[in-house]
Amino acid sequence: MRNTVLKLTPLSANTGVEIAGVDLANPLSPEAAQEIRDALNTWGAVFFRDQDITPDQQVAFARHFGTVEKRTHPSSMSPVEGTPEVSIIHREPTDGRNTGGFWHTDQCFLPDPPLGSVLYAKSLPTRGGDTMFCHMGAACAELSEGMRAMLRGLKAVHVRLNYHGIGGKPQWGVTPDELEFFTMKYAGQVATHPVIGRHPESGQEILYVNPIYTDRFEGWTREESQPLIQYLCERATRPENYCRFDWKPGSLAMWDNRAVLHYALDDYAGESRTMHRCVVLGPWLQPAA
Numbered sequence: 001m002r003n004t005v006l007k008l009t010p011l012s013a014n015t016g017v018e019i020a021g022v023d024l025a026n027p028l029s030p031e032a033a034q035e036i037r038d039a040l041n042t043w044g045a046v047f048f049r050d051q052d053i054t055p056d057q058q059v060a061f062a063r064h065f066g067t068v069e070k071r072t073h074p075s076s077m078s079p080v081e082g083t084p085e086v087s088i089i090h091r092e093p094t095d096g097r098n099t100g101g102f103w104h105t106d107q108c109f110l111p112d113p114p115l116g117s118v119l120y121a122k123s124l125p126t127r128g129g130d131t132m133f134c135h136m137g138a139a140c141a142e143l144s145e146g147m148r149a150m151l152r153g154l155k156a157v158h159v160r161l162n163y164h165g166i167g168g169k170p171q172w173g174v175t176p177d178e179l180e181f182f183t184m185k186y187a188g189q190v191a192t193h194p195v196i197g198r199h200p201e202s203g204q205e206i207l208y209v210n211p212i213y214t215d216r217f218e219g220w221t222r223e224e225s226q227p228l229i230q231y232l233c234e235r236a237t238r239p240e241n242y243c244r245f246d247w248k249p250g251s252l253a254m255w256d257n258r259a260v261l262h263y264a265l266d267d268y269a270g271e272s273r274t275m276h277r278c279v280v281l282g283p284w285l286q287p288a289a
């Protein structure tokens with residue numbers, strides 16, 4: 001198949017578009033690459049079906065959007081043999097929590113989170129295992145002008161340890177000993193980002209909070225901050241605002257980690273799931289004001 005005419009089918013009002021008419025095993029023409037980039041800027045996530053690609057071809061696709069390098073964050077991911085930029089996300093029926101089973105953005109607890117990620121389905125459960133995406137530009141636009149004006153003046157502190165325990169209390173089946181270990185390991189993984197940032201390509205204002213890692217507003221206590229953070233996240237992730245991608249063999253997704261939250265559904269008990277993932281580094285959100 002040649003990369004000529006792309007057909008775009010949105011999955012929901014604001015988030016996610018399926019793109020047909022492209023074979024990612026071949027180099028993209030500059031026109032096709034630009035169309036995909038424009039679609040990503042508009043919809044926050046782009047999806048392709050029936051692709052048959054190697055890890056190197058996945059990296060070649062990702063390079064159209066920024067720099068691709070090895071950056072494996074959860075320790076549950078191991079690199080693909082021969083292509084260290086691509087990690088394997090594998091889940092066995094006996095594994096505990098699945099990677100990304102809550103609304104989040106990737107690595108918000110670092111000063112330089114990746115611009116986006118590319119995920120390719122290798123082996124899927126017979127049912128379940130979808131991923132949801134929610135556009136935080138749309139979520140920002142529907143807030144009142146008064147709320148946006150206040151949020152533009154705020155920064156938020158994102159804490160990796162919150163994935164394991166909050167305020168020194170273990171969460172989600174983590175044991176106190178494990179929490180002690182993670183507390184040492186992730187002590188430095190705390191970053192502050194503006195609550196509203198401007199997308200470097202679309203120019204859109206983006207609400208950059210998520211319900212687990214976003215711990216508090218800078219200069220506020222966690223107790224003061226959480227009601228507003230949770231309100232913003234609940235309002236943003238209403239069903240009207242997200243799309244749900246049903247993986248099939250050969251499906252590939254790329255999301256803009258600056259613009260969308262994502263959520264990997266944990267609804268395939270007793271089965272396993274394997275994905276290939278690489279992350280793209282590049283310009284981050286800019287100050288809103």
Ligand code: OGA
Nearest residue numbers: 099100106130131264277
């Ligand atoms: C990720 C992630 C979602 C999924 O790769 O960052 O959250 O559906 N994965 O596997």
Ligand code: MN
Nearest residue numbers: 100105106262
């Ligand atoms: Mn993720």
